[in-house]
Amino acid sequence: MTAPNPPFETRTLPYGKAAIVEAARLIAAGEPVAVPTETVYGLAANATDSAAVARIYAAKGRPSFNPLIVHVADLAAAERIALFDKSARALAAAFWPGPLTLVLPLRTGAGISAAVTAGLGTIALRVPAHRAMQALLAATGKPLAAPSANASNRISPTRAEHVLATLGGRITLIVDDGPTSAGLESTIVKDCTILRPGPITEPDISAVCSRAGAGLKLRAAIPESQESRLGASSAKIVAPGQLASHYAPSKPLRLNILKAGLDEWLIGFGPVKGDETLSVSGDLAEAAANLFAALHRADAAPGRRIAVAPIPETGIGAAINDRLRRAAYR
Numbered sequence: 001m002t003a004p005n006p007p008f009e010t011r012t013l014p015y016g017k018a019a020i021v022e023a024a025r026l027i028a029a030g031e032p033v034a035v036p037t038e039t040v041y042g043l044a045a046n047a048t049d050s051a052a053v054a055r056i057y058a059a060k061g062r063p064s065f066n067p068l069i070v071h072v073a074d075l076a077a078a079e080r081i082a083l084f085d086k087s088a089r090a091l092a093a094a095f096w097p098g099p100l101t102l103v104l105p106l107r108t109g110a111g112i113s114a115a116v117t118a119g120l121g122t123i124a125l126r127v128p129a130h131r132a133m134q135a136l137l138a139a140t141g142k143p144l145a146a147p148s149a150n151a152s153n154r155i156s157p158t159r160a161e162h163v164l165a166t167l168g169g170r171i172t173l174i175v176d177d178g179p180t181s182a183g184l185e186s187t188i189v190k191d192c193t194i195l196r197p198g199p200i201t202e203p204d205i206s207a208v209c210s211r212a213g214a215g216l217k218l219r220a221a222i223p224e225s226q227e228s229r230l231g232a233s234s235a236k237i238v239a240p241g242q243l244a245s246h247y248a249p250s251k252p253l254r255l256n257i258l259k260a261g262l263d264e265w266l267i268g269f270g271p272v273k274g275d276e277t278l279s280v281s282g283d284l285a286e287a288a289a290n291l292f293a294a295l296h297r298a299d300a301a302p303g304r305r306i307a308v309a310p311i312p313e314t315g316i317g318a319a320i321n322d323r324l325r326r327a328a329y330r
């Protein structure tokens, strides 16, 4: 298999037995496959096969210093790959399967390709709750490395058509199981420190960590202000993939806007009615599930710029605002 030139024909198959059999066949042959999780669609490949992992990076056009999340079927599979302390085990018990990623010391001899961890001594692991990713894990019997299934620096995909928009011609198969439910990438936690906010909120993590005897150290390693000012260079230290412009639409984007300018497409929330509204009732979970699709539509809509209404910082609002600040950064 050579580089994706000439381009692949990209097929989309609805979730079901035939799709999973075909996806597992491709994974065994060293090909990445796009498959939904409860957060966003992932581009999955065998995490123990360096050539397969290289094809993920090639399809996404992703810099290879940026390590990938590895998906496994259950805690037992995760413990074969990484070392869990008391708080990590408590977090896994509380939130797996689900949208939580734990960064843990990698076991020596675990068989994970160094291309997955970008040479770090740690690994990011997650047990997804989605039936399609779980079925693929069962069918392949392999740990599956899967970043979000979008071209590098583009908006994350919450629908099969978003995957097709940036990876069409660069991968061979998308398993389509409709829109994802959480809508934002998993919360990433290392040593009870939140590296990336997500659907599992800070109070959720904090409660479990303090019960396990380890208090939550809230993003101590990357102060929010420093991260948004310095972007990639400061963020690289702890989470190499936390690039400031990671979720960028192609148009300039302004935040906390109550009234759009003439050339702006407004994404509303609650009482602020936009060209579309993330949640008319002001429900943050609904807004999170709609966010990336709204950004995809705003990018394709008329108007040279995008504006977004204020979103409260509470609960999953913190993760929504994190993604919006990154989308606004340029």
Ligand code: TXA
Pocket: 037, 039, 040, 041, 042, 043, 066, 067, 068, 069, 099, 101, 103, 117, 120, 122, 123, 124, 126, 146, 147, 148, 149, 184, 185, 186, 187, 188, 195, 196, 238, 239, 240, 241, 242
């Ligand atoms: O919800 C999700 O997490 C989705 C779905 C597909 O599971 N995946 C996802 O993967 O968002 P990706 O590759 O787009 O983001 C991985 C993040 C990056 O920010 C990366 O730097 C961080 O995880 N990461 C991976 N390994 C790490 C490590 N050893 N230490 C710190 N951060 C790590």
Ligand code: MG
Pocket: 147, 148, 156
């Ligand atoms: Mg991503």
